[in-house]
Amino acid sequence: MTRIGGALLSLVAFLAVWKLATVVGGYPDYILPPPEAVVERGGRAIGSGLLWEHTAVTLLEIVLGFAVGATAAVITGTALGKSILVERVLSPYIVAAQAVPILALAPLLDIWFGGGLLARVVICALIVFFPIAIATMVGIRSTDPLLAEMLRSLGASGSQRTRLLEIPSALPVLFGGLRVGVTLAVIGAVVAEWAGAGTGLGVLINIANQGLFDTPLMFVALTTLAVIGLVFYGLVVAVERRLVSR
Amino acid sequence: MASTTSSGLDLSIDDVALRFATPSGPLTALEHCSLEIPAGSFTVIIGPNGCGKSTLLRLLAGLLAADHGRVTVGGAAARPGDPRVGLAFQQPRLVPWRLTIDNVALPLELAGVPVATRRERAAEALERVGLAAAADLRPRELSGGMAQRAALARALITDPSVLLLDEPFSALDALTRETFDAELQRLWLERRRTVVLVTHSVPEAVALGDRVAVMTPRPGRVARVVPVDLPRPRPAEMLGDPRAAEIAAEIREVLAAAHAIELRPWAEQAGAA
Numbered sequence: 001m002t003r004i005g006g007a008l009l010s011l012v013a014f015l016a017v018w019k020l021a022t023v024v025g026g027y028p029d030y031i032l033p034p035p036e037a038v039v040e041r042g043g044r045a046i047g048s049g050l051l052w053e054h055t056a057v058t059l060l061e062i063v064l065g066f067a068v069g070a071t072a073a074v075i076t077g078t079a080l081g082k083s084i085l086v087e088r089v090l091s092p093y094i095v096a097a098q099a100v101p102i103l104a105l106a107p108l109l110d111i112w113f114g115g116g117l118l119a120r121v122v123i124c125a126l127i128v129f130f131p132i133a134i135a136t137m138v139g140i141r142s143t144d145p146l147l148a149e150m151l152r153s154l155g156a157s158g159s160q161r162t163r164l165l166e167i168p169s170a171l172p173v174l175f176g177g178l179r180v181g182v183t184l185a186v187i188g189a190v191v192a193e194w195a196g197a198g199t200g201l202g203v204l205i206n207i208a209n210q211g212l213f214d215t216p217l218m219f220v221a222l223t224t225l226a227v228i229g230l231v232f233y234g235l236v237v238a239v240e241r242r243l244v245s246r
Numbered sequence: 247m248a249s250t251t252s253s254g255l256d257l258s259i260d261d262v263a264l265r266f267a268t269p270s271g272p273l274t275a276l277e278h279c280s281l282e283i284p285a286g287s288f289t290v291i292i293g294p295n296g297c298g299k300s301t302l303l304r305l306l307a308g309l310l311a312a313d314h315g316r317v318t319v320g321g322a323a324a325r326p327g328d329p330r331v332g333l334a335f336q337q338p339r340l341v342p343w344r345l346t347i348d349n350v351a352l353p354l355e356l357a358g359v360p361v362a363t364r365r366e367r368a369a370e371a372l373e374r375v376g377l378a379a380a381a382d383l384r385p386r387e388l389s390g391g392m393a394q395r396a397a398l399a400r401a402l403i404t405d406p407s408v409l410l411l412d413e414p415f416s417a418l419d420a421l422t423r424e425t426f427d428a429e430l431q432r433l434w435l436e437r438r439r440t441v442v443l444v445t446h447s448v449p450e451a452v453a454l455g456d457r458v459a460v461m462t463p464r465p466g467r468v469a470r471v472v473p474v475d476l477p478r479p480r481p482a483e484m485l486g487d488p489r490a491a492e493i494a495a496e497i498r499e500v501l502a503a504a505h506a507i508e509l510r511p512w513a514e515q516a517g518a519a
Contacts, residue, residue: 146337147341149309149335150335152309152326153307153308153309153327153333154352154353155326155327155356156327164341164352165341168341168343
């Protein structure tokens, strides 16, 4: 209850500061629209079906991109964590790939993967991959060697050790990576859309910003992205609370 | 579960050598190390830090393999996961995300015992070490002494014929430790398992052991086995008896002699300077 109260209070304060800035600064709507103008524009965008049309596409990209990226990252991270050899061979490529700005690569990936949903899912998955793979590797390595020896003394098999010790040990760190990864999935979807797409919230931002000079509509799209990020982050935290007990 | 009162298995360490690879080259932990441990005896292994006494216990638990010689439990080569052997470490090593009762039940879980049965047995084991009330607590909610009791319950849950203890009470305060020593003695008098206790405390060795194996500094071997012919049960006051003092003195003498051999080159150098 107090948590919701605190969140509401901070939202009210944020809106008040925003409103105050527009009043004091006296900016035109295309520079910084006041909150009520954004709310009004949002109402119209929802009513006309425009917002949902773009949001649905972006949501699909985020969900698929995160699922693909996180799955690949957990598998790779486990291999990296369990084998020094795998880490030595693979990690230079993984780190180098991460250091290349995906924004620069996105147009190329768009061409490689046919410019459709597949291309956008791949770009989103690539952005999500790194923090989750690293978190998985660190998590697997965080297994307490004293507990590992204890299990060995009891004759535990390899699969028993993985199930009873390594996975539970890795979970807290892994979820740290998933929290970062899920917010990056939102960014990844937008970057992918900018590389070439017809619909999506990233496209809507471009249309509003550069085509229509409709800054309130751009704020509507940004707010929607922020809400999507918050909801997915909340989902990850909720799953974490269920699985990680300490 | 039928618990026989005679039980216990012979343990044997026969001319064992063990070397570790370290960054600064190979290190010989044990060399020509032999010790016979009769079934049902309470044997204490004592020695200075780093003499390989914990290593010796790990050999008996099958966690390490000897480079030379033979280590047997009941005539068969020592191996990890032997249900006839219970092991408690210096640290409790409880799994932090499991309830105490599920930590205690872990050996049975690994062996595939159904959940209802193993929880029942774990509850019994907790009761035996006076920890019945802590069954549903998490390890972080236990005091150091309680956690070590839980670890002991985990070692006892398979009703093993051999109990290997690696300084399990060394991190506890002196008073708690005395209580533990008394309880350990009671548990052993109830059911004569073969107990091997590693310690570096001479009073603890005299209070608990039938025989005290004194080790040399590294590379470790057994310098002498000192018999402790004190009656049981041995209350804490008994350690003040003249006979107990004699035995303690003998153990200290062997420890010092073993040390002197090791230290002689240094002493000579010091004398020459």
